[in-house]
Amino acid sequence: MNTIYILKKRPFGIPEADIWKRQTEAVPQISDGEVLVKHHYISLDPAIRGWMNEGKSYIEPVNLGDVMRAGTIGIVEASKHAHFKVGDYITGWGGVQNYAVTNGKGWHKIDPSLAPLPMYLGVLGMTGMTAYFGILEVGKISAGDVVLISGAAGAVGSVAGQIAKLKGCTVIGIAGGPDKCRHLIENLGFDAALDYKSDTIVNDLKQACPKGIDVFFDNVGGEILDLALTKLRRHARVIICGAISQYNSKTRIKGPSNYLSLLVNRATMQGMVVFDYADRYQEAAITMAGWIQSGQLKSEETIVDGIDNFHDTFLRLFTGDKQGKLLLKVI
Numbered sequence: 560m561n562t563i564y565i566l567k568k569r570p571f572g573i574p575e576a577d578i579w580k581r582q583t584e585a586v587p588q589i590s591d592g593e594v595l596v597k598h599h600y601i602s603l604d605p606a607i608r609g610w611m612n613e614g615k616s617y618i619e620p621v622n623l624g625d626v627m628r629a630g631t632i633g634i635v636e637a638s639k640h641a642h643f644k645v646g647d648y649i650t651g652w653g654g655v656q657n658y659a660v661t662n663g664k665g666w667h668k669i670d671p672s673l674a675p676l677p678m679y680l681g682v683l684g685m686t687g688m689t690a691y692f693g694i695l696e697v698g699k700i701s702a703g704d705v706v707l708i709s710g711a712a713g714a715v716g717s718v719a720g721q722i723a724k725l726k727g728c729t730v731i732g733i734a735g736g737p738d739k740c741r742h743l744i745e746n747l748g749f750d751a752a753l754d755y756k757s758d759t760i761v762n763d764l765k766q767a768c769p770k771g772i773d774v775f776f777d778n779v780g781g782e783i784l785d786l787a788l789t790k791l792r793r794h795a796r797v798i799i800c801g802a803i804s805q806y807n808s809k810t811r812i813k814g815p816s817n818y819l820s821l822l823v824n825r826a827t828m829q830g831m832v833v834f835d836y837a838d839r840y841q842e843a844a845i846t847m848a849g850w851i852q853s854g855q856l857k858s859e860e861t862i863v864d865g866i867d868n869f870h871d872t873f874l875r876l877f878t879g880d881k882q883g884k885l886l887l888k889v890i
């Protein structure tokens with residue numbers, strides 16, 4: 560049987576469980592040119608929250624009545640497709656369900672002998688690609704830069720920080736709570752880590768970067784972005800990757816009031832969307848696989864079992880109750 564999570568209504572604020580219709584159906588049949596994929600892992604991303612909203616964005620919202628969009632990895636169980644064979648492991652936008660039928664568009668094969676499957680949704684998947692292109696192409700880091708990263712213990716932030724470190728930067732992470740901060744320094748090699756939930760965050764940031772920052776990789780937005788803007792050095796780069804602190808807001812999104820720091824410091828603030836780099840994913844994956852092999856890059860995942868845990872696990876993105884990439888195992 561196929562368990563499917565369908566978006567039934569649009570959330571307002573933190574999503575409640577009643578936005579989903581959980582449906583169980585027979586495993587679907589395929590037609591010519593299609594494959595049946597049995598999912599092993601479903602990627603849980605903050606972007607899912609954005610796709611639930613109506614309105615213009617970098618991608619169409621999920622329509623009410625549709626399967627919730629999510630990145631997945633699975634094995635081909637049946638195929639009437641020229642390129643994908645039974646037994647191939649493939650990744651694509653299969654959605655929150657146990658089985659997906661696809662014509663193969665947007666899906667590609669992965670090799671489970673080269674890396675564990677979860678890694679293809681994390682460091683070698685969309686979040687790893689975001690970190691790679693964000694920090695290197697948008698951040699234009701070079702050795703000696705002071706790099707500040709918010710959401711630093713998350714899927715994107717932890718990889719971006721490690722890349723900056725291996726490129727010779729001084730890296731300061733911002734994360735929620737002392738345990739995550741300790742982890743960033745002791746296990747991922749960050750030079751400093753600051754707890755944004757602490758009352759001393761303003762002073763802690765001042766102490767951590769007395770001469771300011773060259774790059775700010777922002778995953779969080781809101782007050783953290785505003786604070787970071789006060790620390791820019793001349794020609795600093797601010798990468799707007801995400802704004803998770805604002806995704807469940809019931810009021811207007813808070814913009815930065817300290818934006819004139821961009822003017823004073825001749826700095827730039829640039830948004831990025833990972834999909835713009837799709838034709839270079841292969842290059843990034845090969846490079847990052849090399850760093851993983853040489854021990855310069857650590858991959859971290861929090862894996863939760865069972866599709867029925869989808870809603871509660873998804874909310875852990877907003878409570879921070881996880882480390883690295885968050886995945887649902889559904890096999």
Ligand SMILES: NC(=O)c1ccc[n+]([C@@H]2O[C@H](COP(=O)([O-])OP(=O)(O)OC[C@H]3O[C@@H](n4cnc5c(N)ncnc54)[C@H](OP(=O)(O)O)[C@@H]3O)[C@@H](O)[C@H]2O)c1
Binds near residue numbers: 606689877
């Ligand atoms: N532009 C792109 O193409 C692109 C692609 C992928 C992801 N993104 C964005 O990148 C960001 C990170 O994504 P991810 O997949 O790596 O997620 P993630 O960081 O693995 O998970 C979200 C983390 O955000 C932190 N958080 C939650 N609420 C917060 C708040 N109110 N204030 C501060 N921190 C909060 C939590 O960590 P703590 O315990 O530290 O609070 C949580 O673990 C998101 O904003 C996402 O939308 C953008």
